[in-house]
Amino acid sequence: MKHGAVIFLLLFTAVANAQGPIGSWHDHSSSCITLRVATGSKEVYASTGNAVIIYNRETGELRKAGRVQGLSETGISSIGWSEETGSLIIAYESANLDIIKGNNIYNIPDIRMKYIPGRKEIFRIRCRESYAFLAGTMGIVVLDINKKEIHDTWKPGDLSFEVYDVAFNGNLVYAATSGGLWYAVLTNPGLSYPGSWTRVEVLPEPGASLNAVVSVNNMVYANRKIESYGQDTIFVLQSPQQGAFFSSSQNLHNLSLDSYSGGFTVSSATNVRIYNQGGTLVRTVDSYNGTAPDIGHAVYDGKDIWIADRSMGLVRAVNGNEFGFLNLPGPLTNNNLSISTSAGKVYIAGGGVDNSWNNLWRPLQVFTSGNNQWISDMRQDLHDAMRILPDPADKNHFWVSTWGAGLLEYENNLFARKYDASNSPLETIIPGKPYSRICGLAMDGKRNIWITQTGVPGSVKMLRSDGTWIIFPFTIDAPTIGDIIVTSSGQKWIILPRGYGLFVFDDNGTPDNFSDDRFRKMLVKDTDNKVTPFVYSIAEDLDGNIWVGTDQGPAIYYNTSRIFDEEPVAYRVKVPRNDGTGLADYMLGTEIISSISVDGANRKWLGTFNSGVYLISADGTTKIRNYNTENSPLFSNTIASLSVDGTTGTVWIGTSRGVISVRGDATTGGSSFGNIYAFPNPVREDFNGVLTVTGLMRNSGVRITDISGNLVYRCTSDGGQATWDLMNYRGERVSTGVYLIFVSGEDGTQAAVTKVLIIK
Secondary structure: OOOOOEEEOOOEOOOOOOOOOOOOEEEOOOOOOOOEEEEOOOEEEEEOOOOEEEEEOOOOOEEEEOOOOOOOOOOEEEEEEEOOOOEEEEEEOOOOEEEEEOOEEEEEOHHHHOOOOOOOOEEEEEEEOOEEEEEEOOEEEEEEOOOOEEEEEEOOOOOOOOEEEEEEEOOEEEEEEOOEEEEEEOOOOOOOOHHHOEEOOOOOOOOOOEEEEEEEOOEEEEEEOOOOOOOOEEEEEEEOOEEEEEEEOOOOOEEEEEEEOOEEEEEEOOOEEEEEOOOOEEEEEOOEOOEOOOEEEEEEOOOEEEEEEOOOEEEEEEOOOEEEEEOOOOOOOOOOOEEEEEOOEEEEEOOOEOOOOOEOOOEEEEEEEEOOEEEEEEEEEEEOEEEEEEEOOEEEEEEEEEEEEOEEEEEOOEEEEEEOOOOOOOOOOOOOOOOEEEEEEEEOOOOOEEEEEOOOOOOEEEEOOOOOEEEOOOOOOOOOOOOEEEOOOOOEEEEOOOOOOEEEEEOOOOOOOHHHOEEEEEOEEEOOOOEEOOEEEEEEOOOOOEEEEEEOEEEEEOOHHHOOOOOOOEEOOEEEOOOOOOOEEEOOOOOOEEEEEEOOOOOEEEEEOOOOEEEEOOOOOOEEEEEOOOOOOOOOOOEEEEEEOOOOOEEEEEEOOEEEEEEOOOEOOEOOOOOOEEEOOOEOOOOOOOEEEEOOEOOOEEEEEEOOOOEEEEEEOEEOEEEEOOEOOOOOEOOOEEEEEEEEOOOOOOEEEEEEEEOO
């Protein structure tokens, strides 16, 4: 069986932060994490887990093939190149398969869809003639590459054995399994029957697990893996009945054995060793000119060594001592605890805490992108970046909260200073130790920075714009103090993680005077008197309403000016079932809302722990869109953070597998009409997207006419942007010509006009 769909592969050189048409996606996952490598005569391929990095040997072009370009999934477990068929075979963690051949992608879902007891995983792909041999938990699956179908499944030794690698030597096939090294005659038609296989008994502990096998010059080399401390051992076989010890090294774990025309390579995390056909070591790479490697896999083509490094990306070693690092623009890692955006720039904090809010001790990871450039700041002496607060007046100036290292300030995109217990009121929970734990950051209209701190007196502190500090004289009764927002009315809303609800605080515009402060600690209680204590996210919308993300969907607080005067009640939108029962369900009532961001049309983008991203209407009553791994290029349905860039409309989404963005159709509307323009302009005859008009005021009226004044389309803008599908009222694409676009403000006092050329 084979999948009928063929997807055209759109490969291109990645440009960070590039703006495409409305609805277009951009992959910002790291290319510095590579796990597998495969070489062809014209191109070299490296798997990042999310995508495949492709290097053209002739032109030097580096490009990416991932979900955005048409791959079926993320979570790549192995890749293999077939020179005979000119095909790249990709296996996923789900056991799904893709074949890239030329500019086409063919999906073969047979293994993924077939019921097989236990887990399904493909560890290694070896190609021979027109077949790919997939070593995995289900045995060896034989894929006919040309026919794009499963040809056979072999079961070496025992149905319970996992197969980690496969090699061919003469008329024999060898399988490295969890239960020893097994072989069979290749022409035997019954290799799906375990009894057709024979275990190699000449090895010490013949039933021990072997993870790699390779055939070179009529000799077979196999690696016995040791899971914990100790040493892997490579054995060499002249025949199934004759073998000997080859090599071992203390605490060295071999990941792969791979052949080349003159011998074979042995990959381990710390080095690559190249042997000739006689088994003599001829070269070792254990350093990139002083930098220690972290190798996932390496192969040698007789000229260059190609290394998939887990922190440096695809590495090309020329002559063993000249190194080229082949990376695309993007963050150095896929960690993304939180994402912020401001004026066309994105900020990613790659730290984190565990479920109990204990430190991960992840080295500091701060990534920013603007003007098509990525800047990564990674430091071993600082740790666990939590949130990033951009300066709205200077997008290259920002602050970073950390879970233990205090508050960091960056100027001109460079680390400038640190505030901690040694030079500020940001106390540490353990005197003399780096435990100034900060999470929430927010800026008010006077450019004061509001900070939440956990485990010390004074849960809320303020860094004034003049550099002085205010410590508020209350300590919130909760083990953890999370995010903070400053609302348009001046209130401060604070999340209390782990089931402690919310804390609302109002200094009445006089932060120096504590006597008029008001505050309230509360759990989320809705109009049905149902209490929801677990809060994960919070945002204020354009109407001043507070949206709270809970473990039971979103909740909304209206009329927040009375939050201290009466018992607060949150409103949860109910959606009628329309099934005749008269019943209704809470909007996304079974979802954990991990992140909330408001776009220029006052619609809400909601990130969830299990179901991807939702876009809901301004009032929360309508699901407009749900992006998930089944219907979009989204890497994962687990969303850590998201943020809408009001300047461009781009929605930045942080998933458990990395960052991706989609160009939204709403931008922040201006107080007046700015640089109004339509794009694309001109609209070519082969363009199939939507025309976008930007630079508008919020809720602008938009009228589009032909040159004679005939109305062909009208709408209200989504924030500062409007779109048109190029259809007239009869559902036909409009004719070639110049079209006038008239826009007016919501109150009718301001108006403007622009034009666009459309070619049918």
